[in-house]
């Protein structure tokens with residue numbers, strides 16, 4: 232019996248049915264949204280803090296890798312247990328407690344983000360981070376990846392709403408960072424070090440989230456432009472007017488064309504296949520009414536066409552183009568490499584020109600959409616999985632894209648993180664000194680290197696690993 236097998240058997244004796252070595256359970260925990268699959272030795276579902284401590288202490292004693300798992304929607308392979316070992320599944324940790332006076336929510340790590348939205352909105356509060364995977368992903372995973380979403384430009388991302396964290400160091404000790412108060416200035420801020428650390432520096436079991444009042448009014452406007460550079464230029468003039476839309480969602484002409492072909496309808500009659508920007512204002516009724524006038528004047532001057540929603544039902548109709556484009560893209564290829572780069576506003580037009588060059592040189596369709604208030608664009612490099620040459624061209628295109636965004640002053644990831652898939656590009660973004668400092672932090676907190684090993688710093692040649700050919704619940708949505 233190997234050391235890992237002995238350690239697993241011992242853990243099973245201690246935790247009983249909360250340790251599963253069943254083939255199907257291990258397979259389900261072997262991959263995430265990236266579909267990169269590595270079988271763990273066991274799936275462990277601890278019930279309380281002392282069981283987590285026991286799991287981590289045993290892992291340290293026997294050198295067993297531990298990968299914490301929320302809902303497994305990560306798109307980078309960060310939740311795939313690349314070195315095997317134990318998957319620490321916190322998906323059953325779902326308790327929530329709202330403080331409706333202070334405007335905070337205490338929440339366990341496995342709570343689903345859409346459930347958080349429903350709970351707080353029913354009481355007139357708003358938790359803005361809204362990843363497109365919100366119906367599936369957990370708050371623990373959002374904290375570990377510093378998840379964003381459409382509201383990032385105006386309100387911020389997960390990090391901006393976490394007041395306190397509870398959980399475990401990789402050695403197993405229980406710790407609390409912050410106290411749930413809105414101000415806290417005591418000691419090093421390890422709370423923020425954990426946020427975005429992709430489960431490599433600790434296990435989050437509970438968080439206190441900051442809430443803001445739910446906006447009383449919303450207003451939606453759909454606009455179209457002659458081409459992508461025109462859309463980018465126009466959005467800059469809008470921001471120069473000090474307008475802060477709650478949502479500013481861009482779809483390039485390739486994304487719009489996919490949605491139009493899928494539905495058989497044009498977004499703007501007589502304007503088929505033009506890039507669009509969806510704007511949403513949010514705030515008090517008077518704030519929204521006042522800003523609406525400014526935005527309409529801007530739209531008359533800078534767009535080719537626009538439609539405003541007079542009520543929520545009309546807003547839903549305008550949103551349908553955005554909802555349909557993601558699934559419709561699969562007419563261009565059965566697979567995509569979905570990147571989440573960030574481009575600074577000053578480089579928008581140069582980035583649009585670069586993407587056209589990348590489309591030509593890679594000979595691949597690259598529909599792009601995303602959040603123009605913060606420059607976080609989803610570049611979707613489409614390919615056919617049965618065509619290996621296409622796949623290699625897609626991977627090469629990703630690498631070129633990453634170099635280009637760093638050259639333009641941007642970021643290789645705005646919300647998905649590094650995981651396995653982006654390890655080749657970490658040195659594009661960070662200097663050797665920066666990477667050494669990050670590794671030193673990892674070693675200080677996790678001297679045995681048991682928590683989510685093989686991620687972020689070690690080169691993972693993603694093109695050498697086949698992805699599972701399975702359909703996940705969120706695929707094509």
Ligand SMILES: Cc1cc2nc3c(=O)[nH]c(=O)nc-3n(C[C@H](O)[C@H](O)[C@H](O)COP(=O)(O)OP(=O)(O)OC[C@H]3O[C@@H](n4cnc5c(N)ncnc54)[C@H](O)[C@@H]3O)c2cc1C
Pocket residue numbers: 263264298299300301302303304305306309310321340361362363364367368369370371372373374375376377378379380381429430431433434435436646647683705706708
């Ligand atoms: C269709 C789709 C759309 C998406 N849209 C967005 C989007 O708009 N914005 C965005 O930011 N992301 C998006 N994502 C990516 C993904 O949903 C996020 O990264 C999310 O934060 C992952 O949460 P999860 O619960 O699934 O975490 P998992 O996939 O289970 O884990 C992700 C990482 O977090 C770690 N982790 C999980 N729980 C804990 C914990 N309790 N303590 C410590 N570490 C932990 C894991 O070890 C792993 O490294 C999308 C994914 C899909 C499939």
